[in-house]
Amino acid sequence: MFPGANADRDRADYAVVGAPLDVSTSFRPGARFGPRRLREFSEQFDDYDHHTGRQFTDLAVFDYGDIGPTADTDEYLTFLEGTVSDLADESVVPLLMGGEHTVTVAAVRALDPDVFVCLDAHLDLRESYAGDTLSHATVTRHALSVADRAVVLGARTGSEAEWDRATAADVTVVPPAEVPDWTPSLAGERAYLSVDIDAADPGFAPGTGTPEPFGLDPPTMHDTVRAVAPHAVGFDAVEVNDRDDGQAATLAAKLLRAFVFAHADGRAGD
Numbered sequence: 001m002f003p004g005a006n007a008d009r010d011r012a013d014y015a016v017v018g019a020p021l022d023v024s025t026s027f028r029p030g031a032r033f034g035p036r037r038l039r040e041f042s043e044q045f046d047d048y049d050h051h052t053g054r055q056f057t058d059l060a061v062f063d064y065g066d067i068g069p070t071a072d073t074d075e076y077l078t079f080l081e082g083t084v085s086d087l088a089d090e091s092v093v094p095l096l097m098g099g100e101h102t103v104t105v106a107a108v109r110a111l112d113p114d115v116f117v118c119l120d121a122h123l124d125l126r127e128s129y130a131g132d133t134l135s136h137a138t139v140t141r142h143a144l145s146v147a148d149r150a151v152v153l154g155a156r157t158g159s160e161a162e163w164d165r166a167t168a169a170d171v172t173v174v175p176p177a178e179v180p181d182w183t184p185s186l187a188g189e190r191a192y193l194s195v196d197i198d199a200a201d202p203g204f205a206p207g208t209g210t211p212e213p214f215g216l217d218p219p220t221m222h223d224t225v226r227a228v229a230p231h232a233v234g235f236d237a238v239e240v241n242d243r244d245d246g247q248a249a250t251l252a253a254k255l256l257r258a259f260v261f262a263h264a265d266g267r268a269g270d
Helices: 031-041 073-089 103-111 136-143 160-165 176-181 218-231 247-269
Strands: 014-019 061-066 093-098 115-119 149-153 171-174 191-196 232-238
Touching: 014 031, 014 073, 014 247, 031 093, 031 232, 031 247, 073 093, 073 103, 073 232, 093 103, 093 247, 103 136, 103 191, 103 232, 115 136, 115 218, 136 149, 176 218, 191 218, 191 247, 218 232, 218 247, 232 247
Parallel strands: 014 061, 014 093, 093 232, 115 149, 115 191, 149 171, 191 232
Antiparallel strands: none
16 A cells, blocks of 8 residues: 555545556566555655645545556556546546556546646657557657647657657647746646656666656656646656666655645645
């Protein structure tokens, strides 16, 4: 169980859902271990959040457990989409723990946000990668088939075709150096927030499938998650693997908790 996620299903406001899909990883596999590692490395965290004055155990978080992948990625995403839809119908905010970034596609389809906000080193705007249209490198393009626009924070690499696609009016790319000064303009819009842990510089989070240097630092990611959370209908932390000593999982788990604290604080202020 994710530490502190002690609410009953019928009384939950948030649900942690493990999505250990690890099919299209193109460099270092191991994202299947992400949910397990987020649970493990969050055991050390204090329950109290001094930013909001709240206790995590008071925020009605339920651990749904893991939804194990099938051999067919499309079939798996359909099933995961149904799970997220069921949670949303019960007014429960889903918190996905990947798994590869492809799991985000299921959540976005289920929640139908106006804006897709993503912290990511990569643009993920490919139509396919290695012949796979459901690759982890296609996530933002799939999100744009649902959301009106996408904001990619911390992106610093992509193919020529992806950078061309990123010049369209429905895509905003904020390079790493500009993210600390970025302010979300989301008034009246429903956002979905996705954190690909490779948005962080690999010096902070080496345990990921496709590390990319010159990335974000943890305080910037923390501030960004807290700023977007009050506008969000769902969240995920993805692409954590088992190739480090827990740095990536610790950061991802802390960001998940930061999302819940900030979201709950914003909900209370409505």
